[in-house]
Amino acid sequence: MPGEKILIVDDEKPINNLISSYLTKEGFVPFSAFNGEEAMNIVNSENPDLILMDIMLPDIEGTDLCLEIRKTNNAPILFLSCKSEEMDKIIALSVGGDDYITKPFLPGELIARIKAHIRRQKSIQKEEAKEKEAKEKIYEFPGLTVNMSTHDVTIDKKLVSLTAKEFHILKILIENPKQIFSADQIFELTWKTNCLEGDSRTVMVYISTLRKKLEINPINPKYIINIRGVGYKFNHNILPDKK
Structure with missing residues (x-):
């Protein structure tokens, strides 16, 4: 599993850098973006395997950025937010998010969720590949x-x-x-x-x-x-x- 590319979208540099260090220790390849424009550039150039995204960004709402990313990319998107209201979670998941993690979070829980989503995504991709292969036979x-x-x-x-x-x-x-x-x-x-x-x-x-x-x-x-x-x-x- 290690080696997958993870995009971190968070304008708080200390948090962004901290998550990046967690991911590096686990063998992942982190990419950091501090606003929506940087995030889209990395999505288009690197095609990350998973995206960690803050709800509040300086130039765009995380939910709006998620909708934009979903036009071209199906990588799991895990929202990070200080908001813990049920409605915030519902909105985040309804726009194409796959998970919602409330700040502050434990590093172990974050890594566990990332690995779980990557496993699930790989399983989905494997089944899709099998179906495509079967159709093209x-x-x-x-x-x-x-x-x-x-x-x-x-x-x-x-x-x-x-x-x-x-x-x-x-x-x-x-x-x-x-x-x-x-x-x-x-x-x-x-x-x-x-x-x-x-x-x-x-x-x-x-x-x-x-x-x-x-x-x-x-x-x-x-x-x-x-x-x-x-x-x-x-x-x-x-x-x-x-x-």
Whole structure:
């Protein structure tokens, strides 16, 4: 965790310098700003991982500065203030702040909150990266290409039209190539509801339609294969390269 850039926005130099020394001891890289203009310059040039901000600044209200920062930056913003009224906290959090710490504060508590917010932010960024990667995946098989982002499916470079449900079933099978799914499981994952009697027949119809659209010989399928008495799976013998 140490090494993250922390911006301190406080016009009281003794407090700013004191916080800076706390952060340095913990291995963080502090940047100091004493007004809103300096803060925006550092935000734009350094892209800090977290921002500590006083509510009262000489050239702008901390809440207004927070709104300005939020136009381009999603780093956690922790407000520092002598005000302890409930409404002050509500306003600070409603404009995009992530936490509110009342002065005077204990150094240990400040550092603990900073670390907690950085951990949370990293976790969020990691999940967002995973989602982006998943959306951008393109699977290529012999004769078949599936773009998970655009939902384009091509057979021998010719675009094939799939319904939303058909594509979702294909996506489930492709993204889990070594897993066998029963008809009931496919129904529940695709329709987002419990499978009732007869619903598995619906899946069988969809699988049949998919095969007609994707397979050269639907009777002897190349991509979506049936494991007798168990369910369906994607043919893992033709695993693609992931892009």
